[in-house]
Amino acid sequence: MAGDDRKGRGTDTSEHGQGLSGQSFPADRVVQPALSGQTEQPQEPEWDPGPEEELEMILNSVYDDIVITDGRGVVLRASRSCQRVYGRSPEELVGQSVAELERQGIFRPSITLRVLATGTRETVIQTTADGSKKLVTATPVFDSQGRIVRVVSYSRDVTELIELKEHLAELQQQMGRVTRELEHRRSLDTEVDGLVVESGAMKRLVRQMAQLAKHDVTVLLRGESGVGKGVFARYLHQHSPRAEGPFIEINSGALPESLAESELFGYEQGTFTGALKSGKIGLIELAHGGTLFLDEVGDLPLPLQVKLLKVIQEKTFYRVGGRAPVHSDFRLIAATNRDLEALVRAGAFREDLFYRLNTVPLTIPPLRERREDIPGLAGYFLERYNAKYHARKRIDPGALRQLVDYPWPGNVRELENLIERLVLLVEGEVIQPTDLPFGDAAGNGHRMDDNLSDPPSPGLGALPLPDLVAAYERHLLDEARRRCRSTTEMASLLGVSQPTVVRKLRRYFGSTG
Numbered sequence: 001m002a003g004d005d006r007k008g009r010g011t012d013t014s015e016h017g018q019g020l021s022g023q024s025f026p027a028d029r030v031v032q033p034a035l036s037g038q039t040e041q042p043q044e045p046e047w048d049p050g051p052e053e054e055l056e057m058i059l060n061s062v063y064d065d066i067v068i069t070d071g072r073g074v075v076l077r078a079s080r081s082c083q084r085v086y087g088r089s090p091e092e093l094v095g096q097s098v099a100e101l102e103r104q105g106i107f108r109p110s111i112t113l114r115v116l117a118t119g120t121r122e123t124v125i126q127t128t129a130d131g132s133k134k135l136v137t138a139t140p141v142f143d144s145q146g147r148i149v150r151v152v153s154y155s156r157d158v159t160e161l162i163e164l165k166e167h168l169a170e171l172q173q174q175m176g177r178v179t180r181e182l183e184h185r186r187s188l189d190t191e192v193d194g195l196v197v198e199s200g201a202m203k204r205l206v207r208q209m210a211q212l213a214k215h216d217v218t219v220l221l222r223g224e225s226g227v228g229k230g231v232f233a234r235y236l237h238q239h240s241p242r243a244e245g246p247f248i249e250i251n252s253g254a255l256p257e258s259l260a261e262s263e264l265f266g267y268e269q270g271t272f273t274g275a276l277k278s279g280k281i282g283l284i285e286l287a288h289g290g291t292l293f294l295d296e297v298g299d300l301p302l303p304l305q306v307k308l309l310k311v312i313q314e315k316t317f318y319r320v321g322g323r324a325p326v327h328s329d330f331r332l333i334a335a336t337n338r339d340l341e342a343l344v345r346a347g348a349f350r351e352d353l354f355y356r357l358n359t360v361p362l363t364i365p366p367l368r369e370r371r372e373d374i375p376g377l378a379g380y381f382l383e384r385y386n387a388k389y390h391a392r393k394r395i396d397p398g399a400l401r402q403l404v405d406y407p408w409p410g411n412v413r414e415l416e417n418l419i420e421r422l423v424l425l426v427e428g429e430v431i432q433p434t435d436l437p438f439g440d441a442a443g444n445g446h447r448m449d450d451n452l453s454d455p456p457s458p459g460l461g462a463l464p465l466p467d468l469v470a471a472y473e474r475h476l477l478d479e480a481r482r483r484c485r486s487t488t489e490m491a492s493l494l495g496v497s498q499p500t501v502v503r504k505l506r507r508y509f510g511s512t513g
């Protein structure tokens with residue numbers, strides 16, 4: 001049919017009243033709307049293009065590119081859009097066989113040939129001469145004897161879609177990589193950088209922590225400096241339902257008093273001049289959805305204690321210079337190495353805040369009370385610092401025995417620092433007893449760190465002088481108690497008699513232990 005009919009006809013169609021020949025429609029062929037009440041106007045004849053012209057019009061008005069062949073694969077019709085897609089006008093395509101067009105690289109591959117071979121509907125992605133991608137579907141049309149008499153193929157430009165798909169696949173791959181890396185890092189965080197726990201006391205504590213982690217209860221971690229309160233605070237966070245949220249650590253002791261309030265609560269734009277002009281989100285607000293860890297809570301200045309208590313109770317606060325209340329949903333973990341009860345008695349710590357924080361107190365024992373942990377910790381730090389400094393140090397069994405015997409006043413932190421130093425400084429591969437700074441192979445010797453930890457600092461005027469002196473004396477005794485193994489040793493360290501030491505220990509700690 002039609003192939004020849006179409007020749008020379010032109011099939012350009014547009015929405016602007018263009019006819020099939022590309023000319024304007026003659027006036028007598030334009031359908032006028034029937035206006036009511038204008039019956040005297042003569043009726044225009046309806047536009048009747050005839051089946052052939054109508055088919056052409058439909059062919060050229062659909063969005064898809066359409067090619068129709070006969071049962072031998074010779075093109076009978078093609079939509080005008082083929083010019084743009086295949087670089088051939090319908091006039092050039094009509095009459096040509098698809099096998100020839102495939103050979104010329106115009107249909108690559110020819111789907112019509114496939115349909116002629118399989119007798120079923122086929123879909124392929126074609127790459128056209130200009131490199132764009134087409135999704136082409138072709139359907140066979142059968143006569144009454146079941147022979148293929150036509151193949152109708154239509155295609156859509158899917159270049160963008162394919163590019164998007166490829167981009168999506170690439171992104172998915174990247175996301176998979178990032179997710180795996182994150183999971184890996186997270187597992188490192190909880191396993192490698194996690195806790196070394198070997199003693200019965202610590203294992204019991206970890207079981208309690210795992211249980212507590214699930215609930216939003218306030219936990220107060222107590223224990224000497226360096227026992228691992230910070231590590232356990234992170235453990236609680238990582239094992240809580242808030243693990244995906246932020247973990248915000250505030251070292252109350254390190255906050256300069258003048259900045260503390262704005263650090264904690266943030267401030268509104270315009271509150272301060274200069275660099276601080278643009279406003280700032282405070283740490284409490286940053287902890288929203290996660291955990292707020294208040295380290296060294298015993299060092300919090302009294303005015304801030306009042307404000308903090310209010311935030312803990314109401315979970316709402318005002319930024320410095322702000323009028324609108326800010327809400328922050330956080331789980332609170334606090335830690336201290338101070339004797340909070342004594343600070344309360346001395347008036348340096350608010351009693352109401354103490355009770356609020358002390359909901360679930362957990363005490364992490366000093367390292368000297370859980371010596372079974374020492375070999376594991378030493379091995380763990382050795383591995384960490386060997387890796388960091390590309391070393392291969394080992395610990396001699398005699399040196400390990402000394403590490404286990406040493407009283408570790410600075411607890412795990414002191415052990416960690418020592419191992420790092422040994423990895424860096426010991427010359428051979430084996431760390432010997434003589435390499436240890438606190439004694440010879442017999443275990444006698446000097447203490448490695450003669451610096452006192454910071455004394456309590458309620459501040460001048462916070463307490464009457466005798467109470468301040470008592471607080472300082474108590475601190476010195478506590479320090480001596482940690483460094484020495486007997487009251488006699490303490491007496492010689494402090495330069496007083498042994499009975500004096502015993503009396504003072506009873507006075508300040510209720511026992512000589």
Ligand SMILES: Nc1ncnc2c1ncn2[C@@H]1O[C@H](COP(=O)(O)OP(=O)(O)OP(=O)(O)O)[C@@H](O)[C@H]1O
Pocket residue numbers: 194195196197223224225226227228229230231232295335336337380412413416
């Ligand atoms: N059980 C443990 N397993 C592995 N590392 C530990 C363990 N306990 C403590 N550490 C390590 O010891 C060091 C001191 O721990 P951390 O800072 O948590 O102590 P702290 O009690 O919070 O001290 P401070 O009261 O001075 O803040 C850290 O480097 C920590 O990683």
